[in-house]
Amino acid sequence: MCSMSFVSLFFLSISLFMLSLNFLLNDLLYFLEWELVSLNSSMVVMTLLFDWMSLMFMSFVLLISSLVIFYSKEYMMGDTNINRFIMLVLMFVLSMMFLIISPNLISILLGWDGLGLVSYCLVIYFQNIKSYNAGMLTALSNRIGDVALLLAIAWMLNYGGWNYIFYLEVMSEKIEMMIIGSLVLLAAMTKSAQIPFSSWLPAAMAAPTPVSALVHSSTLVTAGVYLLIRFNVLLFHSWMGQLLLLISGLTMFMAGMGANFEFDLKKIIALSTLSQLGLMMSILSMGYYKLGFFHLLTHALFKALLFMCAGAIIHNMNNSQDIRLMGGMGIHMPLTSSCMNVANLALCGMPFLAGFYSKDMILEMVSLSNINMFSFFLYFFSTGLTVCYSLRLVYYSMTGELNCGSLNFLNDEGWIMLRGMLGLLVMSIIGGSILNWLIFPTPLMICLPWNLKLLTLFVCLIGGLFGYLISNVSFYFFNKSFNNYIFSSFLGSMWFMPYISTYGLIKSPLLIGSYTIKSFDQGWSEYYGGQNLYNNLTNYSRLNNMIQNNNLKIYLMTFILWIVVLFSMLVVF
Template identity: 55%
Template sequence: MVWKISMHLNCMIFLFLGSLSLMVISLQKLCFDMVTVIEWDILMLNSSSVVFTMIFDWKSMMFLSFVLLISSMVLYYSGGYMYGDPNFNRFMYLVLAFVVSMGMMILSPNLISILLGWDGLGLVSYALVIYYQNEKSADAGMLTVLSNRIGDVAILLSIGLMFTLGGWNFMFYTYYMIDETSFLLKMLVVIAAMTKSAQIPFSAWLPAAMAAPTPVSALVHSSTLVAAGVYLMIRFSPALENSKMQTFILIISCLTMFMAGLGANFEYDLKKIIALSTLSQLGVMLSILSLGFPDMSFFHLMTHALFKALLFMCAGSIIHNVSECQDIRYMGSLVKFMPLSVTYMSVANLALCGFPFLSGFYSKDLILEMAFMSLLNMLVFFLYVLSTGLTVCYTFRLIFYSLSGMVKLRVMICVNDNSKLMVDSMGILGISAVVSGSLLSWLIFPEPSMICLSMFMKSLVLFVSFMGGVLGYILNLMNVNSLLNSLGMYFCILFMGSMWFMPYLSTLNLNKMNLGLGANYYMVIDKGWSEFMGAQGLYSMVFKVSWFLGIMQMSGVKLFMKSFMFTVIVIFFVYI
């Protein structure tokens, strides 16, 4: 065990120092407006250079700094959470491989080199989701990897389409991509981002991926992997300006935001509630990006990563103490037993709601005000308002069921905050969740934004948030699920609580059809005509020809030919 502790401590210190160094470099590049690009030429193909490219600007350095900070805290936290796990070493190596893949993806402005990190994220996340090696984890991992493969194929196709531009460095070509010539290319990139960030109709994999260990959820499924699609869209944002794709992204992201907020109010799994809140915030990021504010999307991406990782860590601490139970109905009054964890969880929850002067307030409030100032139709406006209210509603529902209320814990459970490794890592992220919003707002937006709204619009967000919190507490005090069920509205509960039947559509019908079709193709083509006419058929033909030639070249053939000719001559003379 000594080696395990020293391993995660060494990794934590290394990543934490790397995070501080990258933050200093990011501030330098932000202050002096510097960008450094490094390219390695690999080969030249029809006047297009295949190069490995790395870009060092303030965005990539800052994002990588936050990734390393969260990774260091997650590895330190894992020392307590994964204590006694027989495969602890493998877990640590997988997390480090994920960090390397994320770094490759962040630093690559080239579609070919970005594919290394993009595929690495998918592969390592699959290995982490199936870490516990049971049937549920295997199903979740398969759904995750197959959903993300759609995005991988879209990236491969976009690489082929970018061949016509003479290169694959999208930082150079995004300003020249107009709809008439590059609409399909932009559509493929948007689909890739939608699969990685779990937007409709690819949303089912994110709650399913909660089968992974909680430290994985804190790192992979809250702040890094799911943010990869948003980060790619931020890099591609110049190509989306005045494009038809903006409206498409806006509608999809607002629907995802609303659907996730609605589903979280009917979910009882603690980790899935937090996963659905992540899904909702990803919709917020993509929606404001589609309105033409990529820096605000990046700002919310940074602040959200900190308090959502903290929220997952607090959830892991609670699950660890209540005998690995994730159902919030079996929790209650945890504030009496775990005051530190509950304090950090309350800070993360309030930051998620946009409570004033916490990190989420600076990004969410600015995003909502800029969205209300933009040219929105009534549908998008109502989806924004309802999603904001639903966020506060499911947050207070979570507080009602798990942190306050009656004690519903099982008998003989020792619930406490004794794990120093877990509490210390949550403390550092808790401080970051409080101060990061104001610091980043001063850095990224040194000049104040001009907000011109009416009194009604300005106070609308505050009113909706207040009403969402009140409804979230009162309706669950009345046990709204049982109330709706008694009114014969079970179908509505099922529809809203199952993400609009998206998991069923993603797993049951389509997969049966596709797997059956794939099995038929495998039998008819791979093991049929392709086997007969392809490599095996060619091998059989070449083998027979070579065997015949070998027989012909043997000396035994000569003896046979001599004896055959002698026999023919003898028969000829006998008959004559």
């Protein structure tokens, strides 16, 4: 089943890419209306939107998912239910397809909820308590966004239709469309894990590594970014754009700081995804939706490769994910290490790799734009942090000697996994330049002073230097994080967001609900309400039953009672 799915998705991806080139060069946009049910004059119509953006994104999603399925053939080899796993992945991809080609909020909800449900099934795939907790956190965090989308659907009734694509121009002018826009923004923030909904994204690392490669590159977390790309008109010169710029900048900064304190290999890469999502959201909030889409595609390529390399290393390390136990991977696993280094360099924005074209252009447009000093600082400092944690990861895993037990047999002989990785390696090298030529056929003239032009390069070099210094334990003078334990635990635990999310947003409301039930429904209101009424009616019915049993004692007592009453009345009168 793996091979058949891989071939089908791969050729479909190539076909869609060629079609997207045709749409892009000829500036085409197609609406397809498929009539599902017609009853008298009422029709239920499924609308599909095909333009260069949706077709290109679909081709990238299918390319990455085909290579991930091919990679899973060896990675999940020991799983007896591998066909079930492949089916779940295909359902996941299908949900993403629905989301991409929908210009209609109801059909978007179909893909949106499909992603949420299937992601829950995939996160709890390894059935243990940690996976269950992570799955519940993921599902409940995403439900907030689902409810926001349902409310937006209800508000769209004011316009007589759910095809938001026709109302976008009106949206930015009318106040009630701003309400719909703010609900869509909330939904996008939950799905793309912006503050304060960030804690589910590292927790979702409980899923198998191929799923992580798919989720964190092109499917689940990018759904929110893609939705905002479609609703980009709302963010121009509005309070929503300013709010999103602040929140996404803080998310970028928080994730970059957290990754520098993390020792779990997959969580470091997950936090780097969170940082890049913040970058995409922040550039979207400034109105450059094409740049956001460009970075979305290039990031998908090298991030999927990074997760695949991490999976190969974890396999060889006997399922250990602690980077402190790694070392010397460059000697023992040269091909995997080469792929990982290329992906890391693309993430850092190394010139002429995939990430360089999008990140460098984003930072130069930020330098050219009229934004405040705080946002400017967050952009460039977070870029430095990206290089810092990437170099730290390379230092811990690639250099020095192996730090784990001698029973680990490290090799590069997983040829099926390597083929999947090499396919993405080629795309991580050439993908950025190809997309740059396609999306921006006319070169952008970004005229900046000399110091701002070189600022990106300078920040990257400083970040790399700090990454080396905080990793190299011999520079103990710089390694002072544990001297202030509270501060370092605050930065290293995503600003205490996992604790707030689990205890504050999930556990506390459930406990309050439990206390409320015991106090009200099962407490005083029950005692003086329904339960008391039930007891009284039961006692009266028993008395009535006893009276109707024709008991002689009762008649005698009643007769005596009547005599006493009559006698007392005679005495009174």
